[in-house]
Amino acid sequence: MMMQKNIVWHPSTVSKAERQQLNNHKSCALWFTGYSGSGKSTLANELDCQLYSLGVRSFVLDGDNVRHGLNKELGFSPKDRVENIRRVGEVAKLFVESGQIVMTAFISPYRADRSQVRKIFDRGEFIEVFIDCPFEVCEQRDPKGLYQKARKGEIHDFTGIDSPYEPPVSPELTINTEDYSIQEAAEVIIRYLERQGII
Numbered sequence: 001m002m003m004q005k006n007i008v009w010h011p012s013t014v015s016k017a018e019r020q021q022l023n024n025h026k027s028c029a030l031w032f033t034g035y036s037g038s039g040k041s042t043l044a045n046e047l048d049c050q051l052y053s054l055g056v057r058s059f060v061l062d063g064d065n066v067r068h069g070l071n072k073e074l075g076f077s078p079k080d081r082v083e084n085i086r087r088v089g090e091v092a093k094l095f096v097e098s099g100q101i102v103m104t105a106f107i108s109p110y111r112a113d114r115s116q117v118r119k120i121f122d123r124g125e126f127i128e129v130f131i132d133c134p135f136e137v138c139e140q141r142d143p144k145g146l147y148q149k150a151r152k153g154e155i156h157d158f159t160g161i162d163s164p165y166e167p168p169v170s171p172e173l174t175i176n177t178e179d180y181s182i183q184e185a186a187e188v189i190i191r192y193l194e195r196q197g198i199i
Contacts, residue, residue, distance in 0.1 A: 012097070016096070016097050016098075016099060019097075019098060019099030020099045022099065023056075023057050023099045023100070024055070025056050025057075025101070025198060025199045026197065026198040026199070027095070027096045027097075027098070027099045027100050027101055027102075027125065027198075028096060028101055028102075028124070028125045028126070028127055028193075028198055029092040029093070029095070029096055029101075029102050029103075029104060029121060029125060029126050029127065030044070030047070030101065030102070030103045030104070030127050030129055030189065031092075031104050031106075031108070031114065031117065031126060031127065031128050031129060032044055032103060032104060032105045032106070032129045032131055033106065033107065033108045033109075033114060033128065033129070033130055033131065033168065033171075034107070034130060034131030034132065034133060034138075035107065035131075035133065035135055035138040035159060035160050035165060036107060036138060036144070036146055036147070036158075036159060036160070037133070037137075037138035037139065037141040037142055037143055037144075037146075037147070038131040038132075038133035038138050038177060039131055039133060039177035039182065039185075040063075040105040040106070040107075040131050041060075041062050041063070041064075041105040042182055043105075043131065043175070043177065043182055043185050043186060043189075044060045044062070044103035044104075044105040045060055046182045046183060046185075046186040047103060047186040047189055047190070048060050048103060049186075050186050050187070050190055051101060051190070051199070054190075054199065056101060056199050057099065057100045057101070058100055058101040058102065058103065059095060059100055059101075059102050059103070060102075060103045060104075060105060061088060061091060061092060061095075061102060061103070061104045061105070061106075062105045063105055063106040063107065066084075066087075066088060066091075066106075067084070070087060070091070071083075071084050071087055071088075075157075076156070076157040076158070076163070077157060078110075078157075078163075081109065081110065081113070082110070082113055084106070085106065085108050085110075085113040085114070085116075085117060086113070086116070086117070088104055088106060088117075089116070089117030089120055090120070092104050092117075093120050093121060096121065096125055101193075101198070101199075107159050107165070109159050109163065109164060109165040109166060110164075110166055111166045111168070111169070114128060114168070124196070127172045127173065127192075128168050128171040128172050128173070129171060129172065129173045129174075129175065129189065130167060130168045130171040130173070130174045130175070131175055131176075131177055132167070132174050132175065132176045133176060133177045133178055134178065135160050137178055138160070139160075146158065147161070150162070172192070173188070173189065173192055175188060175189075
Protein backbone atom coordinates (compact mmCIF):
# COMPACT_ATOMS: atom_id res chain seq x y z
CA MET A 1 0.00 0.00 0.00
CA MET A 2 1.48 3.29 -1.14
CA MET A 3 1.58 6.37 1.10
CA GLN A 4 -0.26 9.31 -0.42
CA LYS A 5 1.78 12.43 -1.25
CA ASN A 6 1.20 15.87 0.25
CA ILE A 7 0.24 14.50 3.66
CA VAL A 8 2.02 15.99 6.67
CA TRP A 9 1.79 14.58 10.21
CA HIS A 10 0.27 17.11 12.62
CA PRO A 11 1.64 16.59 16.14
CA SER A 12 -0.75 16.54 19.10
CA THR A 13 -0.63 19.47 21.49
CA VAL A 14 -1.38 17.18 24.42
CA SER A 15 1.18 14.35 24.65
CA LYS A 16 0.55 10.68 25.34
CA ALA A 17 2.50 11.03 28.61
CA GLU A 18 0.25 13.89 29.71
CA ARG A 19 -2.86 11.84 28.92
CA GLN A 20 -1.47 8.92 30.88
CA GLN A 21 -0.75 11.23 33.81
CA LEU A 22 -4.34 12.50 33.71
CA ASN A 23 -5.64 8.91 33.66
CA ASN A 24 -3.24 7.88 36.44
CA HIS A 25 -2.10 4.81 34.50
CA LYS A 26 -0.05 3.98 31.42
CA SER A 27 -1.52 2.80 28.14
CA CYS A 28 -0.98 -0.34 26.10
CA ALA A 29 -2.56 -2.73 23.62
CA LEU A 30 -3.42 -6.21 24.86
CA TRP A 31 -3.56 -8.26 21.67
CA PHE A 32 -5.67 -11.38 22.26
CA THR A 33 -5.04 -14.08 19.65
CA GLY A 34 -6.34 -17.64 19.38
CA TYR A 35 -8.87 -19.87 17.65
CA SER A 36 -12.52 -18.97 17.29
CA GLY A 37 -14.24 -20.11 20.48
CA SER A 38 -11.10 -19.90 22.61
CA GLY A 39 -12.62 -17.14 24.75
CA LYS A 40 -10.88 -14.03 23.41
CA SER A 41 -13.92 -11.74 23.35
CA THR A 42 -15.36 -13.07 26.59
CA LEU A 43 -12.04 -12.60 28.39
CA ALA A 44 -11.40 -9.16 26.87
CA ASN A 45 -14.81 -7.95 28.06
CA GLU A 46 -14.36 -9.42 31.54
CA LEU A 47 -10.99 -7.70 31.76
CA ASP A 48 -12.60 -4.46 30.58
CA CYS A 49 -15.12 -4.74 33.44
CA GLN A 50 -12.41 -5.40 36.00
CA LEU A 51 -10.31 -2.48 34.74
CA TYR A 52 -13.38 -0.24 34.83
CA SER A 53 -13.97 -1.18 38.47
CA LEU A 54 -10.36 -0.15 39.18
CA GLY A 55 -10.87 3.24 37.54
CA VAL A 56 -8.76 2.35 34.50
CA ARG A 57 -9.79 3.72 31.11
CA SER A 58 -10.03 0.85 28.65
CA PHE A 59 -11.88 -0.32 25.55
CA VAL A 60 -12.42 -3.57 23.62
CA LEU A 61 -11.98 -3.85 19.86
CA ASP A 62 -13.80 -7.05 18.94
CA GLY A 63 -13.21 -8.86 15.64
CA ASP A 64 -16.87 -9.30 14.70
CA ASN A 65 -17.82 -5.80 15.84
CA VAL A 66 -15.09 -4.14 13.77
CA ARG A 67 -16.25 -6.09 10.71
CA HIS A 68 -19.70 -4.49 11.11
CA GLY A 69 -18.23 -1.08 10.34
CA LEU A 70 -14.59 -0.21 9.76
CA ASN A 71 -13.79 -3.48 7.99
CA LYS A 72 -17.21 -4.44 6.65
CA GLU A 73 -15.99 -4.81 3.05
CA LEU A 74 -13.24 -7.30 3.98
CA GLY A 75 -13.67 -11.05 3.66
CA PHE A 76 -11.53 -13.85 5.09
CA SER A 77 -9.07 -14.45 2.27
CA PRO A 78 -5.39 -14.25 3.31
CA LYS A 79 -5.14 -10.79 1.69
CA ASP A 80 -8.23 -9.48 3.49
CA ARG A 81 -7.08 -10.93 6.82
CA VAL A 82 -3.79 -9.05 6.47
CA GLU A 83 -5.61 -5.77 5.82
CA ASN A 84 -8.08 -6.43 8.65
CA ILE A 85 -5.25 -6.78 11.16
CA ARG A 86 -3.29 -3.84 9.74
CA ARG A 87 -6.28 -1.53 10.22
CA VAL A 88 -7.03 -2.81 13.70
CA GLY A 89 -3.39 -2.31 14.67
CA GLU A 90 -3.56 1.32 13.58
CA VAL A 91 -6.82 1.90 15.50
CA ALA A 92 -5.34 0.22 18.59
CA LYS A 93 -2.32 2.52 18.30
CA LEU A 94 -4.65 5.54 18.40
CA PHE A 95 -6.24 4.25 21.62
CA VAL A 96 -2.79 3.83 23.17
CA GLU A 97 -1.84 7.36 22.09
CA SER A 98 -5.02 8.58 23.81
CA GLY A 99 -3.73 7.12 27.08
CA GLN A 100 -6.08 4.14 27.30
CA ILE A 101 -5.64 0.39 27.57
CA VAL A 102 -7.14 -1.31 24.53
CA MET A 103 -7.95 -5.01 24.21
CA THR A 104 -8.15 -6.46 20.70
CA ALA A 105 -9.99 -9.77 20.33
CA PHE A 106 -9.06 -11.07 16.87
CA ILE A 107 -8.04 -14.53 15.69
CA SER A 108 -5.16 -12.79 13.85
CA PRO A 109 -3.85 -16.14 12.60
CA TYR A 110 -0.58 -15.07 10.98
CA ARG A 111 2.61 -14.40 12.95
CA ALA A 112 3.87 -11.96 10.34
CA ASP A 113 0.76 -9.77 10.73
CA ARG A 114 1.04 -9.69 14.51
CA SER A 115 4.75 -8.90 14.20
CA GLN A 116 4.02 -6.00 11.86
CA VAL A 117 1.49 -4.58 14.31
CA ARG A 118 3.97 -4.90 17.18
CA LYS A 119 6.44 -2.73 15.26
CA ILE A 120 4.15 0.31 15.21
CA PHE A 121 4.02 0.48 19.03
CA ASP A 122 6.60 1.82 21.45
CA ARG A 123 8.50 -0.80 23.43
CA GLY A 124 6.35 -2.44 26.11
CA GLU A 125 3.06 -1.10 24.72
CA PHE A 126 2.15 -4.17 22.65
CA ILE A 127 1.30 -7.17 24.83
CA GLU A 128 0.52 -10.36 22.95
CA VAL A 129 -1.89 -12.56 24.88
CA PHE A 130 -2.12 -16.08 23.45
CA ILE A 131 -5.43 -17.71 24.36
CA ASP A 132 -4.07 -21.24 24.23
CA CYS A 133 -7.25 -23.28 24.21
CA PRO A 134 -6.98 -26.65 22.40
CA PHE A 135 -8.54 -26.65 18.95
CA GLU A 136 -10.78 -29.62 19.85
CA VAL A 137 -12.19 -27.73 22.84
CA CYS A 138 -12.85 -24.62 20.72
CA GLU A 139 -14.69 -26.73 18.15
CA GLN A 140 -16.75 -28.43 20.85
CA ARG A 141 -17.73 -25.06 22.30
CA ASP A 142 -18.60 -23.63 18.86
CA PRO A 143 -20.54 -20.71 20.46
CA LYS A 144 -21.52 -19.18 17.10
CA GLY A 145 -22.05 -22.44 15.21
CA LEU A 146 -19.21 -21.54 12.86
CA TYR A 147 -17.24 -24.78 13.11
CA GLN A 148 -20.33 -26.75 12.19
CA LYS A 149 -20.90 -24.54 9.14
CA ALA A 150 -17.24 -24.79 8.15
CA ARG A 151 -17.32 -28.60 8.40
CA LYS A 152 -20.36 -28.59 6.09
CA GLY A 153 -18.53 -26.39 3.60
CA GLU A 154 -20.87 -23.45 4.19
CA ILE A 155 -17.97 -21.24 5.37
CA HIS A 156 -14.61 -21.13 3.60
CA ASP A 157 -11.18 -19.94 4.81
CA PHE A 158 -12.11 -20.87 8.37
CA THR A 159 -9.14 -20.87 10.75
CA GLY A 160 -8.14 -24.34 11.89
CA ILE A 161 -10.17 -26.16 9.24
CA ASP A 162 -9.19 -24.88 5.80
CA SER A 163 -7.06 -21.91 6.85
CA PRO A 164 -3.95 -22.04 9.09
CA TYR A 165 -3.36 -20.65 12.56
CA GLU A 166 0.21 -19.81 13.56
CA PRO A 167 0.50 -19.67 17.36
CA PRO A 168 2.79 -17.06 18.91
CA VAL A 169 6.40 -18.09 19.51
CA SER A 170 7.05 -15.90 22.55
CA PRO A 171 3.92 -14.05 23.69
CA GLU A 172 4.03 -11.87 26.78
CA LEU A 173 1.18 -13.93 28.27
CA THR A 174 -0.26 -17.39 27.57
CA ILE A 175 -3.62 -18.25 29.07
CA ASN A 176 -5.41 -21.55 28.68
CA THR A 177 -9.12 -20.90 29.14
CA GLU A 178 -9.59 -24.59 29.97
CA ASP A 179 -7.49 -24.13 33.12
CA TYR A 180 -8.90 -20.80 34.34
CA SER A 181 -12.35 -19.37 34.73
CA ILE A 182 -12.84 -16.13 32.78
CA GLN A 183 -12.70 -14.14 36.03
CA GLU A 184 -9.45 -15.84 37.08
CA ALA A 185 -7.90 -15.33 33.64
CA ALA A 186 -8.71 -11.60 33.79
CA GLU A 187 -7.12 -11.41 37.24
CA VAL A 188 -3.93 -12.99 35.82
CA ILE A 189 -3.75 -10.19 33.26
CA ILE A 190 -4.47 -7.54 35.92
CA ARG A 191 -1.54 -8.85 37.98
CA TYR A 192 0.69 -8.76 34.91
CA LEU A 193 -0.26 -5.12 34.23
CA GLU A 194 0.49 -4.27 37.86
CA ARG A 195 3.91 -5.97 37.70
CA GLN A 196 4.73 -4.03 34.54
CA GLY A 197 3.79 -0.76 36.22
CA ILE A 198 1.06 -0.09 33.64
CA ILE A 199 -1.69 0.20 36.25
